[in-house]
Amino acid sequence: MDLSCLDAGIPDEAFKPVTGDDKTLSTQFKKRNKKEREQKGQLSIDEKLKTDSVDYAEMWRQLGIIPETTPQQVKYKQKQYQENLQESSWWLKYSACNLWTAVFFMPLTEHYLQLLPTTEALNRLKREKVEKIHKSDDNYELRITNYELNKVVDAANKLAEEKHFFHWCLEFPEVFEQGGFNCVLGNPPWERIKLQEKEFFASQSAEIANAVNKAAREKLIKELPKKNPELAQAFEEAKHDAEAQSKFIRESDRFPLTAVGDINTYAIFAETTRKLISSDGRVGVIVPTGIATDDTCKKFFGDLTQKQALASLYDFENRERLFTAVDSRMKFSLLAISGKPIKRGNFAFFLTQTKQLDNQSRLFQLTPQDIALINPNTLTCPIFRTSQDAELTKKIYQRVPVLENEITGSNPWGISFMTMFHMSNDSGLFKNEAGNGLVPLYEAKMFHQFTHRWATYTDNGDTRDLTDEEKGNASFVVQPRYWVSQVEVENKLAEKWDKDWLLSFRDICRSTDERTAIFSLLPKVALGNTSPICFILQKYIFKITCLVANCSSLVFDFVTRQKIG
DSSP: OOSHHHHTOSOGGGGOOOTTOOHHHHHHHHHHHHHHHHOSOOOOHHHHHSTTOOOHHHHHHHHHTSOOSSHHHHHHHHHHHHHHHTOHHHHHHHHHHHHHHHHHHSOOSGGGTTTOOOHHHHHHHHHSOEEEEEEETTEEEEEESSHHHHHHHHHHHHHHHHHTOOOHHHHOHHHHTTTSEEEEEEOOOOOBSSOOHHHHHHTTOHHHHTOSSHHHHHHHHHTHHHHOHHHHHHHHHHHHHHHHHHHHHHHSSSOTTTOOSSOBHHHHHHHHHHHHEEEEEEEEEEEETHHHHOGGGHHHHHHHHHTTOEEEEEEEEGGGOSSTTSOTTOEEEEEEEESSOOSSEEEEEEESSGGGGGOGGGOEEEOHHHHHHHSTTTOOOOOOSSHHHHHHHHHHHHHSOOSOBTTTTBOTTOOEEEOOBOTTTTGGGOBSSOOTTEEEEEOGGGOBTTBSOSEEEOTTSOEEEOOHHHHHOTTOOOOOSOEEEHHHHHHHHTTTOOSSEEEEEOSOOOTTSSOSOOEEEEESOEEBTTSOEEEOOGGGGGGHHHHHHHHTSHHHHHHHHHHOO
């Protein structure tokens, strides 16, 4: 939220190649930029502006008090605004910010070779003279006297308009002079940054969108340049745009806590709003409950709680259609963040109406120490229906340690986890029919507690639960959707596991189901990514049934369902 990042120069990571970029150019520019950043004697943007600084906060305040109740007043205010923007020092800061940002989004190709900014361009901008060029109607356009640099700056400013770059400290100088906003309210977008192929082609090519799996879809996409070059180009441009956004979010150091995994915009907005408030300000935003429970948000939420910035989190299920355009199963929260430390955050979960916040039995408080006790590895938020559930769970954790504590290094079972095959990324290994040297590919829905024969695939591609008669028939074998080479399975397990059985659990589960924790012993088969494998130390193998019994107990299930996001 300040200009200090400009003094360090443009980050080398801004030149990482994405779809459509020239990798050779990327390497060249990265080396060149690194060398330029390491040069001494760089002039800071603030030093440059000391001689011609303008009190921007005061200027914006004066603009704010100009009335706009008549057309003449609106026209006068517009003119004053335009004249103020033409102040060379403001425009210099604006252009410098655009140069710094544009590198992340500009294609690294020969076409843009002369327009790509580097740290040297940023430093030259700080040293160059700026002059006003009269256009018309008392309107002036600012130009840099150096022709080559002027082209680079113009290109960056043009890209800034196209991509809607927004520099908070320049747009609200009077606010950040006071340390930030007193209040930020919002309902940010809930969208993944990563381009979704099925969504992109849904309105463009039904054949690609409805492909049987990821491998088949990728094959059709590779054929696009020959069959439909225009659509191929549009897809490449969309991929470049999405990957450039992702690069900026990951590499700009603007979002150190939420630029994790498959980035979602709501998490990025949440981290941004927190930076916008003053020391006595408040944030109130509507975001998916994943902000408190998902693995990708654990750094952000953990930082919120441990620094006592979390004021409240009220979780809602959309079953009563508070948001008519959102799926009824969607869980979202009213998240409040405080600039001042708060000892205990207020929580409520599984609400369906705002009036339920008046029911004190639905509300409870957690300290940072409580959250660290219950979820020491992730610092994500446990989910409780009532204050009684919260108190009971805390007492259980005060008596019983976690299975593995990554903070202390405690791991009495020597437990570790692995996923064997990803249902999308590894689909090229899957066979549609049984054959020599092939083993079934089990999916989580095919097994349950105490049985590896819970559901089977039918001829039409659906699944059904086994009947009691089929379960009683020891020779009945469930049918999978796919088969995988036994060699591939052995390679995955090499040097990790030498038994003829596996311990697995269902990765997809809900706190509203009859059972939440579903563990089972399985034959040595292939397993999809929704069925992670548990390994334990060799010396505890003889106790494996005790571990399974523990994981299948009602107490374990009760605690698990409090923590499922």
